[in-house]
Amino acid sequence: MDRVKNFVVVSAHFPENYQYFAQRLKGVGMNVLGIGDGVYDELPQELKQSLTEYYRVDSMDDYQQMYRAVAYFAFKYGKIDRIESHNEHWLETDARLRTDFNVRGFKNEDMNQIKRKSSMKAVFNAVGVPAARGRVFKDVEDAKRLVKELGYPVVIKPDSGVGANDTWKVNNVDDLEMFWKQRQENVSYIMEEFIAGTIHSYDGLTDQNGHIVFSSSYIYNQGVLDAVSANSSFFYYIRRDIPEELEEMGRKIVKGFALKERFFHIEFFLREDGSYMALEINFRPPGGAGVEMFNYANDIDIYQEYANIVQHNQFTADVTRPYYCGYISRKSGRDFKHDNEAVRAHCGDQLMKLIEVPEAFVPVLGRNGYVVRAKEKAELLDMLAYIDA
Incomplete structure (x- = not known):
């Protein structure tokens, strides 16, 4: 009899919709062992029912507590x-735990390549995908030399x-000097040429052999930095x-990172001349409502398909992309013409979800989010x- 796998x-407990991964993993016969800093009694009932056991830590940033949690699970x-x-x-905690417990997946030695934008850029260039010019600089004089090139x-x-944290758009030497005065001294920074364009993504899931079994693509009205600074x-x-x-280009990058x-979630600039340029790759699903939008756009259950890949290395859904699916935020401090009841009446059954955004994501995604879908782009x-009016 095959041994039950331990995941x-x-x-x-966070983000809340990720509990569906736990549910589907249990459904394919795995022991699902949860670690978190949330109180067990406050977890959603569906999540409790999906977990074989839950180990609460006081702080997930304390690696020794995380290590002890996994050691306990391994012993039991x-x-x-x-x-x-x-x-x-x-990402780094996952990798460190995998290294210490010899579990498949990214390990400590992989972190430099998948966390550092300069290393990502090296892979983009190696597989023949264009990326913005730039490099890491060591001091303000080096920065001034580099900006003369760019x-x-x-x-x-x-x-x-991650995201737009501590990101600066530098327009002149005064901006550069202000950045240098306000920078975090223990942080390594990279400078890149500014690329004008809209952000398009290439997203998906690979199987155990590295084959892309699902793919999708988002178009964004603005970048994360603009969304935070403009409050729009x-x-x-x-x-x-x-x-x-x-x-x-997306397939080349996925292969390049093996x-x-x-x-995966790969972001590109679509430039004014119609060409694409790689921005960065994230080794995770898209944030916010992104995973659920995969489901709404395709009438599939991507949580289930992930569990199928882990347990059986099979992707069984028929992906035909029958819908466009969109998300829009409403930021605080602005009056909107249409309340939620009016939005529901206007969109009908094409309004898939109304979301109260977790506090951590409010600066980017807004206080309230709306997910809608339609067969036609218009x-x-x-x-x-209508929602934005």
Whole structure:
């Protein structure tokens, strides 16, 4: 009789929709072992029912507590087969635990390549995908030399970082000097040429052999940095078709990083001349409502398909991309013409979900979010415009 596999879910309670990974993993016969800092009695009932056991730590940032949790699971249940959070914030913790417990997946030695933007850029270049010019600089004089090569404006951000945190658009030497005075001294920064364009993504999931079994693509109305600084509505949507050039570049990048049994989210600039340029890759599903939007756009259950990949290395859904699916935020401090009841009446059964955004994501995604879908792009954009009015 085959041994029951043990899957450790890091941050089992957050984000809330990720509990469906735990549910589907249990459904395919795995022991699902949760670690988190949330109180067990406050976990959603569905999550409790999905977990074989839950280990609460006081702080998930304390590695010794995380190590003891996995050690306890290994002692009680045997070999640990998977450790995963699907969360950028815990990427290094996941890798460290996998290294210490000899679990398949990214390990400590992989972190430099998958966390540092300079290393990502090296892979993009190696597989023949264009990326913004730039490099890590060591001091203000080096920065001034580099900006002469690139020309203003430039973008400066931590070489290892998430989203728009500590990202600067530098338009002149005064901006550069202000950045240098306010920078974090223990952080390594990369400077890149500023690229004008809209952000398009290539997203998907690979099986245990590294084959892409699911793919999708988002178009964003603005970047995360703009959404935070402008406090304006932020929307994005899944397209029904993926341009051939974008798909080809995305597949090259996935192969270049040798991704196996993993979600990925690759961002590109679509430039004014119609060409694509790689921005960065995230080794996780898209944030916010992104995972659920995969389901709404395709009438599939991507949580189930992930569990099928882990347990059986099979992807069984028929992906035909029948819908465009969009998300739009409403930021605080602005009056909108249509309340939620009016939105429900206007969108009808094409309003798939109304979301109260977790506090951590409010600066980017807004206080309230709306997920809608339609078979025609014009119809989808009409609903997004109605919500934003």
